[in-house]
Amino acid sequence: xxxxxxxxxxxxxxxxxxxGVGAAHLNGLFGVxxxxxxxxxxxxxxxxxxxxxxxxxxxxxxxxxxxxxKSFDWIESxxxxxxxxxxGTWLRMMGEVFLFRTLFRNTxxxxxxxxxxxxKVAYFSQKWLWLFAIMFHYSFLIIVVRHLRFFTDPVPFLVxxxxxxxxxxxMFQPNFYMTDAxxxxxxxxxxxxRLTRAQIRYLSLAADFFPLFLILGIALxxxxxxxxxxxxxxxxxxxxxxxxxxxxxxxxGIAMSFYVHLFLVCALLFYFPFxxxxxxxxxFLSPTRxxxxxxxxxxxxxxxxxxxxxxxxxxxxxxFREPMAEAGLPLDKPLEQGAGE
Amino acid sequence: xxxxVIDKKDLLTSIDYEHLPKTGVFDTPIDFRxxxxxxxxxxxxxxxxxxxxxxVWSPADVDWKLPENWKEIVHNGFKERLEKYxxxxxxxxxxxxxxACADKCHYxxxxxxxxxxxxxxxxxxxxxxxxxxTMAGKILGKxxxxxxxxxxxxxxxxxxxxxxxxxxxxxxxxxYGIDTAEITMMARELLQLVGVNINWIMEPVSxxxxxxxxxxxxxxxxxxxxxxMCDDIEEYxxxxxxxxxxxxxxxxxxxxxxxxxxxxxxxxxxMGYLLLFHHIGLDYTLSTYASEGGNFGLFTNSDTMxxxxxxxxxxxxxxGAKWILxxxxxxxxxxxNQYMDTMNGYMQGPQMTVPRNPITGTVFNNAAATKMVxxxxxxxDLIKHGKLKLNPSRNDHIKTTYHDSCNPARGMxxxxxxxxxxxxVCNNFYEMPPQTIREQTFCCAGGSGLNNDEFMEMRMRGxxxxxxxxxxxxxxxxxxNMACVCxxxxxxxxxxxxxxAPGVKISGLHELVANALEMEGQNEREYNLRGEAFADLMEExx
Numbered sequence: 001x002x003x004x005x006x007x008x009x010x011x012x013x014x015x016x017x018x019x020g021v022g023a024a025h026l027n028g029l030f031g032v033x034x035x036x037x038x039x040x041x042x043x044x045x046x047x048x049x050x051x052x053x054x055x056x057x058x059x060x061x062x063x064x065x066x067x068x069x070k071s072f073d074w075i076e077s078x079x080x081x082x083x084x085x086x087x088g089t090w091l092r093m094m095g096e097v098f099l100f101r102t103l104f105r106n107t108x109x110x111x112x113x114x115x116x117x118x119x120k121v122a123y124f125s126q127k128w129l130w131l132f133a134i135m136f137h138y139s140f141l142i143i144v145v146r147h148l149r150f151f152t153d154p155v156p157f158l159v160x161x162x163x164x165x166x167x168x169x170x171m172f173q174p175n176f177y178m179t180d181a182x183x184x185x186x187x188x189x190x191x192x193x194r195l196t197r198a199q200i201r202y203l204s205l206a207a208d209f210f211p212l213f214l215i216l217g218i219a220l221x222x223x224x225x226x227x228x229x230x231x232x233x234x235x236x237x238x239x240x241x242x243x244x245x246x247x248x249x250x251x252x253g254i255a256m257s258f259y260v261h262l263f264l265v266c267a268l269l270f271y272f273p274f275x276x277x278x279x280x281x282x283x284f285l286s287p288t289r290x291x292x293x294x295x296x297x298x299x300x301x302x303x304x305x306x307x308x309x310x311x312x313x314x315x316x317x318x319x320f321r322e323p324m325a326e327a328g329l330p331l332d333k334p335l336e337q338g339a340g341e
Numbered sequence: 342x343x344x345x346v347i348d349k350k351d352l353l354t355s356i357d358y359e360h361l362p363k364t365g366v367f368d369t370p371i372d373f374r375x376x377x378x379x380x381x382x383x384x385x386x387x388x389x390x391x392x393x394x395x396x397v398w399s400p401a402d403v404d405w406k407l408p409e410n411w412k413e414i415v416h417n418g419f420k421e422r423l424e425k426y427x428x429x430x431x432x433x434x435x436x437x438x439x440x441a442c443a444d445k446c447h448y449x450x451x452x453x454x455x456x457x458x459x460x461x462x463x464x465x466x467x468x469x470x471x472x473x474x475t476m477a478g479k480i481l482g483k484x485x486x487x488x489x490x491x492x493x494x495x496x497x498x499x500x501x502x503x504x505x506x507x508x509x510x511x512x513x514x515x516x517y518g519i520d521t522a523e524i525t526m527m528a529r530e531l532l533q534l535v536g537v538n539i540n541w542i543m544e545p546v547s548x549x550x551x552x553x554x555x556x557x558x559x560x561x562x563x564x565x566x567x568x569x570m571c572d573d574i575e576e577y578x579x580x581x582x583x584x585x586x587x588x589x590x591x592x593x594x595x596x597x598x599x600x601x602x603x604x605x606x607x608x609x610x611x612m613g614y615l616l617l618f619h620h621i622g623l624d625y626t627l628s629t630y631a632s633e634g635g636n637f638g639l640f641t642n643s644d645t646m647x648x649x650x651x652x653x654x655x656x657x658x659x660x661g662a663k664w665i666l667x668x669x670x671x672x673x674x675x676x677x678n679q680y681m682d683t684m685n686g687y688m689q690g691p692q693m694t695v696p697r698n699p700i701t702g703t704v705f706n707n708a709a710a711t712k713m714v715x716x717x718x719x720x721x722d723l724i725k726h727g728k729l730k731l732n733p734s735r736n737d738h739i740k741t742t743y744h745d746s747c748n749p750a751r752g753m754x755x756x757x758x759x760x761x762x763x764x765x766v767c768n769n770f771y772e773m774p775p776q777t778i779r780e781q782t783f784c785c786a787g788g789s790g791l792n793n794d795e796f797m798e799m800r801m802r803g804x805x806x807x808x809x810x811x812x813x814x815x816x817x818x819x820x821x822n823m824a825c826v827c828x829x830x831x832x833x834x835x836x837x838x839x840x841x842a843p844g845v846k847i848s849g850l851h852e853l854v855a856n857a858l859e860m861e862g863q864n865e866r867e868y869n870l871r872g873e874a875f876a877d878l879m880e881e882x883x
Binding site: 002005049052053056057058060061062064065066067069070071072074075076077078082084096100102103105106107108109110111118119120121123129133197198199200201202203204205206208274276278279282283285286287288289293296297298299300301302305306307308310312317319320323324326327328329330332 | 349353356358359360361362366423424425426427428430431432434435436437438439440441443444445450455458460461464475476477481484485486509512513514515516517518519520523550551552553559560561564565586587588589629630643644647648649650651652655656659677678679680681682683684686687703705706707708709710711713718721722725750751752753754755756757758761774776779780805806809810812813
């Protein structure tokens with residue numbers, strides 16, 4: 001049900017753009033003011049969320065150690081999965097951010113039945129989630145980089161290179177970008193997985209389907225613009241450059257599909273800071289991943305550390321002085337003195 | 342205990358990962374059937390500790406006798422913790438529900454209950470967080486997975502946050518490192534605020550506070566126990582050891598979990614330590630005041646953890662010890678490795694120095710701040726330098742595997758040291774499958790204070806993956822022993838093995854070390870530390 005609700009929600013967003021521009025002719029609102037507002041909310045919201053996290057103390061150093069600790073020279077430690085240095089922690093973090101190393105570790109647990117025997121708990125390698133997730137994220141990144149050509153003049157070298165590499169498979173006219181297919185494939189898998197795997201379907205919320213549909217809508221509307229509608233890129237760049245240089249203009253003759261695409265992007269930007277998509281910023285602040293396992297040799301300070309003394313030895317001895325004396329255990333205060341109090 | 346345990350066949354047929362409840366996560370009624378929850382703390386225990394809302398109640402009751410303003414207390418406690426722990430806030434905010442953690446939890450694997458998926462366990466708390474503390478949750482409500490705090494929610498928290506052993510296996514697989522142990526700790530702290538807690542945790546805490554150990558063994562009785570063990574050692578090995586107790590002026594203070602001083606087979610491990618220290622002539626003392634390394638405060642709240650942990654430094658200072666040697670214990674080492682220096686480092690007296698093994702000269706630089714060394718590190722260093730006279734063939738009747746305890750594995754990374762020791766004292770060592778050992782190890786299903794008898798059904802369910810891995814090496818290699826370095830393991834793995842892989846004994850690491858030690862002045866060594874004749878054991882093994 002959650003999937004349906006959110007699909008309708010995304011379709012409704014598309015209709016809003018179509019009516020807003022097609023019927024109400026609010027080109028200025030949809031072409032300029034909403035994008036500005038969305039960008040402001042995204043940047044401001046993102047920074048605010050990260051700032052809020054960063055201001056909360058990290059009382060304890062709690063890395064999840066995924067390998068051998070550093071102890072003796074003759075025992076090989078795992079400097080990345082159980083880092084003891086800043087360098088190792090950095091490598092671990094970079095591995096998470098750029099390679100999704102933890103997700104690569106994923107397995108699937110099943111009960112495996114053999115006739116006449118108790119079931120075996122079996123662990124299967126499960127790399128599909130990693131593969132499609134990394135495909136999706138990198139496609140998204142490359143697409144964002146490619147889109148920078150709409151906001152820069154002259155277009156930076158790196159943006160051009162990215163675009164050329166992305167279009168290296170020379171198919172169709174206009175030139176086909178691999179990432180266009182890969183992002184749809186990636187999002188598609190993430191969606192299908194949520195529907196078809198019973199466990200994942202059960203735990204999915206509307207907030208899990210909505211961003212998938214939204215991103216899928218953005219990707220498909222973009223693909224439609226480029227390959228089917230063949231929109232006039234020059235006028236669009238006029239608009240986007242206007243936005244980028246803070247001299248907004250709304251040229252005539254921009255295709256409706258562009259406004260739909262842009263409106264969905266705005267919706268994503270608005271939604272981002274309030275959603276689980278903030279995992280993009282949060283991963284850097286995850287204490288089980290961004291800290292070294294060096295607490296036994298480098299002091300970690302807890303800013304709110306209370307000083308709670310233990311039940312003292314003196315009180316303990318007062319409690320048990322007599323039996324302790326009888327048992328011949330050493331005492332701090334001799335029996336007579338302690339008993340006299 | 343044994344009478345009430347669920348039949349193995351019933352247990353196995355009840356697990357179904359594919360067919361989930363027709364009702365949604367928050368609409369599925371909660372089931373308080375016996376065997377899935379632990380008894381609440383007795384009022385007199387809470388009174389002694391000055392904890393809130395002491396009363397007689399039962400989770401099976403409709404009325405839990407909560408304070409009138411319990412919602413306000415929980416809400417304010419929630420807010421306070423969001424401001425004190427970055428981990429808590431970040432973990433509540435960034436979960437994408439990818440489900441990578443879902444089938445990594447031993448309680449989920451053994452029960453198929455979706456609320457035992459770490460992601461949904463956290464959602465139980467996250468739903469309230471969304472409603473009370475986020476804008477999207479306030480506006481979108483149920484559609485965004487938010488719900489209003491009700492008594493049923495609190496009951497659900499109690500059920501499921503005491504069906505989590507804080508083993509952190511899920512955090513290993515989470516792409517953002519979300520650690521359910523952190524979530525569970527916070528949930529348990531919140532439950533504490535309104536007097537919802539379990540006796541198996543609170544009574545040890547109370548005992549530990551006053552008498553120095555979980556079991557409430559008083560100092561003279563502790564001395565007697567140690568003397569009995571020395572008598573047994575003398576009978577079986579012919580060597581008389583005389584461990585100092587509460588004595589000042591020794592170099593090392595030795596602290597181990599009190600389970601080792603009391604429960605079978607922990608006592609054999611304790612005897613193992615004593616023999617080892619005698620063998621090398623270590624200048625050490627035991628303490629009755631700090632006779633507990635295990636810290637059930639970790640399962641209570643951070644203040645209690647700090648209070649109990651502080652005894653070790655206090656006693657080291659009083660006795661003038663230079664450093665502390667810690668015994669085989671699981672969560673004790675989570676506390677020592679990740680919390681101790683931060684919480685209580687300020688207590689260290691000026692006499693404390695970076696630990697140095699007086700026998701080998703090795704300086705334990707990795708313990709420079711805490712001044713506390715793990716016994717497996719210590720013994721591994723001794724063996725590496727050839728300081729122990731070992732006869733591993735005495736353990737030839739044993740085919741052993743090794744169970745990594747969750748806390749030393751995922752909260753420290755103590756993986757190789759115990760294996761190195763084990764391989765040097767046992768000739769037959771076999772690893773369980775790689776998905777079930779080292780950092781991927783499975784819990785004994787009794788960690789974090791859940792190792793009581795009334796929780797036996799969940800323990801057997803949660804024990805399925807470990808039991809299954811154990812049976813695998815039993816079938817394949819004829820394994821008949823599982824060694825471990827955790828006192829809770831030594832207690833909980835026995836019924837687990839009896840249930841899932843009958844015929845496997847459980848032992849501590851240093852029990853096996855001591856059986857292999859060639860002691861000066863020893864007798865014929867016909868018996869192991871359990872008083873079993875080696876000849877009989879060899880015969881049995883063949």
